[in-house]
Amino acid sequence: MTxxxxxxxxxxxLTVEFxxxxxxxxxxxxxxxxxxxxxxxxxxxxxxxxxxxSIAIYLNDQSNWMEAKKELEKLLGESWSxxxxxxxxxxxxxxxxxxxLDQKNTTAPVxxxxxxxxxxxxxxxxxxxxxxxxxxELIQLHSQIVYTVFxxxxxxxxxxxxxxxxxLVMPRKKTPLAKVPAGSVAIAGKQTGIYPxxxxxxxxxxxxxxxxxxxxxxxxxxxxxxxxxVKFEPIDLPTFQNWK
Amino acid sequence: xxxxxxxxxxxxxxxxLGRRGYQRWGIPIGGVMDEVAAKLANLICENSIHxxxxxxxxxxxxxxxxxxxKIALTGGGSQVIIxxxxxxxxxxxxxEKGAILTLQPNPLGCRTYLAVQGGFVANRELDSASTxxxxxxxxxxxxxxxxxxxxxxxxxxxxxxxPDNAPEKYAxxxxxxxxxxxxxxxxxxxxxxxxxxxxxxxxxxxxxxxGPEWDWFDEDSxxxxxxxxxxxxxxxxxxGYRLKNVLLKKTTNKELISTPVTRGxxxxxxxxxxxLLMADAQTIGGYPRIARVCPADLSILGQCAPGYIVHFNCIxxxxxxxxxxxxxxxxx
Numbered sequence: 285m286t287x288x289x290x291x292x293x294x295x296x297x298l299t300v301e302f303x304x305x306x307x308x309x310x311x312x313x314x315x316x317x318x319x320x321x322x323x324x325x326x327x328x329x330x331x332x333x334x335x336x337x338s339i340a341i342y343l344n345d346q347s348n349w350m351e352a353k354k355e356l357e358k359l360l361g362e363s364w365s366x367x368x369x370x371x372x373x374x375x376x377x378x379x380x381x382x383x384x385l386d387q388k389n390t391t392a393p394v395x396x397x398x399x400x401x402x403x404x405x406x407x408x409x410x411x412x413x414x415x416x417x418x419x420x421e422l423i424q425l426h427s428q429i430v431y432t433v434f435x436x437x438x439x440x441x442x443x444x445x446x447x448x449x450x451x452l453v454m455p456r457k458k459t460p461l462a463k464v465p466a467g468s469v470a471i472a473g474k475q476t477g478i479y480p481x482x483x484x485x486x487x488x489x490x491x492x493x494x495x496x497x498x499x500x501x502x503x504x505x506x507x508x509x510x511x512x513x514v515k516f517e518p519i520d521l522p523t524f525q526n527w528k
Numbered sequence: 529x530x531x532x533x534x535x536x537x538x539x540x541x542x543x544x545l546g547r548r549g550y551q552r553w554g555i556p557i558g559g560v561m562d563e564v565a566a567k568l569a570n571l572i573c574e575n576s577i578h579x580x581x582x583x584x585x586x587x588x589x590x591x592x593x594x595x596x597x598k599i600a601l602t603g604g605g606s607q608v609i610i611x612x613x614x615x616x617x618x619x620x621x622x623x624e625k626g627a628i629l630t631l632q633p634n635p636l637g638c639r640t641y642l643a644v645q646g647g648f649v650a651n652r653e654l655d656s657a658s659t660x661x662x663x664x665x666x667x668x669x670x671x672x673x674x675x676x677x678x679x680x681x682x683x684x685x686x687x688x689x690x691p692d693n694a695p696e697k698y699a700x701x702x703x704x705x706x707x708x709x710x711x712x713x714x715x716x717x718x719x720x721x722x723x724x725x726x727x728x729x730x731x732x733x734x735x736x737x738x739g740p741e742w743d744w745f746d747e748d749s750x751x752x753x754x755x756x757x758x759x760x761x762x763x764x765x766x767x768g769y770r771l772k773n774v775l776l777k778k779t780t781n782k783e784l785i786s787t788p789v790t791r792g793x794x795x796x797x798x799x800x801x802x803x804l805l806m807a808d809a810q811t812i813g814g815y816p817r818i819a820r821v822c823p824a825d826l827s828i829l830g831q832c833a834p835g836y837i838v839h840f841n842c843i844x845x846x847x848x849x850x851x852x853x854x855x856x857x858x859x860x
Contacts, residue, residue, distance in 0.1 A: 291740045292789075292845060293788065293789065293790055294793075294823060295822070295848055295849050299740070299787060304810050305785075306785060330548055333551045333811060334552060335785075335786055336785050337785055338785070338787045340551075340788030340790070342548075348849055349845075350845070350846075350849065383730075401529075433814060436552060436553050438554060439554055439662055441554060441663075442554055444786075479661070498663060500654065500663065500665060505550075505654065509552070509553070511554065
């Protein structure tokens with residue numbers, strides 16, 4: 285395992301970053317480390333924020349980033365501090381403790397109903413043309429994969445999920461749409477996401493879910509969390525319109 | 529007692545010391561932009577420092593108090609007028625029933641805080657009353673304040689004052705007692721002496737450490753960052769301040785994989801301009817981080833309005849940690 289770099293982003297916050305590209309391997313390392321931090325638990329830990337290949341650790345004033353880094357290095361073994369004197373990332377074998385914790389993501393997928401009707405999936409026509417797939421193929425390729433939520437960010441509740449079928453990879457729009465309707469299901473790069481609120485957005489919109497992704501009156505507030513598995517289930521327009 | 533909002537001015541919202549524990553869901557900590565002034569306002573009113581306050585941006589607000597009550601105003605960016613008479617900041621005021629408070633322009637500072645004894649009644653959602661409009665959280669309806677809204681005040685519990693050995697209580701120094709008696713209000717107790725460089729001049733010096741992607745920038749840009757007079761652009765708000773002067777250039781074509789960010793981090797956007805993240809900044813960012821502001825200086829920045837000049841002074845990590853962030857205890 286390649287070692288990570290640990291650096292401050294605030295006096296009371298530090299980030300552990302793995303030198304891995306966006307994908308399942310990076311995600312699993314992030315999730316393993318997150319679990320380890322809460323189980324230990326790291327002194328002064330108030331919250332952890334996972335991202336693609338990094339995780340931020342926020343502390344209260346019982347600790348600070350330097351103290352937490354020392355604790356983290358002890359927790360993860362001697363080899364980390366030796367290899368991380370500078371922020372140089374090398375390829376020597378890293379820490380065994382984290383490796384032994386290797387836990388595959390086995391949570392049962394959350395089903396997200398999505399209506400792929402063209403009236404809701406505004407960008408479908410352009411997407412199909414660019415990718416040279418039929419609408420039927422687009423729907424099948426998008427809905428047949430079980431995705432993993434890598435992180436939530438950009439706006440509250442917006443899930444960054446991977447990984448899309450290679451046939452569906454295309455860039456964001458050059459000009460973002462000023463108002464993307466809440467519930468819009470979209471794709472960009474190797475990820476797929478859902479807009480929880482009406483906000484400007486540049487991802488390619490291919491459908492819409494009737495589900496509410498973020499609701500402050502519901503438990504849980506956020507329907508999707510990092511580490512969850514997600515499967516999209518196609519529903520037709522009448523079902524979408526009559527939902528709830 | 530209620531507070532009637534006649535006008536909000538440029539912007540007004542209910543804030544407290546922030547919402548912690550939900551950043552993994554994309555919800556920023558948020559809260560007041562000048563923590564020192566906000567805490568002080570509550571302390572003067574003998575509230576918990578966590579009581580919700582109103583944060584006003586610059587001038588223009590107008591409020592009415594339906595009953596006599598104890599209040600305090602702190603911060604900058606406005607001149608406080610009650611029933612036509614100038615009123616002091618940083619001191620306990622007793623407003624009369626029906627008193628009208630207006631915020632007139634002031635060239636220095638940016639945010640004024642109003643605390644009322646007992647604290648404002650607000651929606652406490654996800655552990656905070658701080659207003660976060662994107663998710664409709666906090667405040668009285670999840671939005672910034674609007675004209676004609678009515679704010680209720682918590683009934684005062686006797687014994688809710690800070691315990692005598694609370695460090696914050698020692699920090700209130702006996703300063704000049706003004707004993708100003710004017711129509712609409714009277715004052716009580718000492719006026720707290722507090723200095724924020726942004727309330728004295730429109731040019732500030734801020735301590736900052738090199739950021740995680742400091743090495744991504746060429747030498748000229750690195751030098752420029754810590755020597756330029758950065759002007760806070762008009763396109764600045766609670767999410768972040770756009771800084772203008774020279775354009776900063778990368779030495780690499782590397783793209784940063786989106787990673788967590790927090791208040792105080794200075795990103796460089798693709799156009800080469802620095803963006804200083806503030807209270808309501810997004811939780812995840814994909815732009816390289818050239819530096820991060822020392823948290824003890826964030827309250828200075830909270831009082832910097834568009835047009836202010838900011839200089840960054842390079843400090844090391846240990847210095848940042850040792851610089852006390854509770855300036856009520858140590859002063860600036």
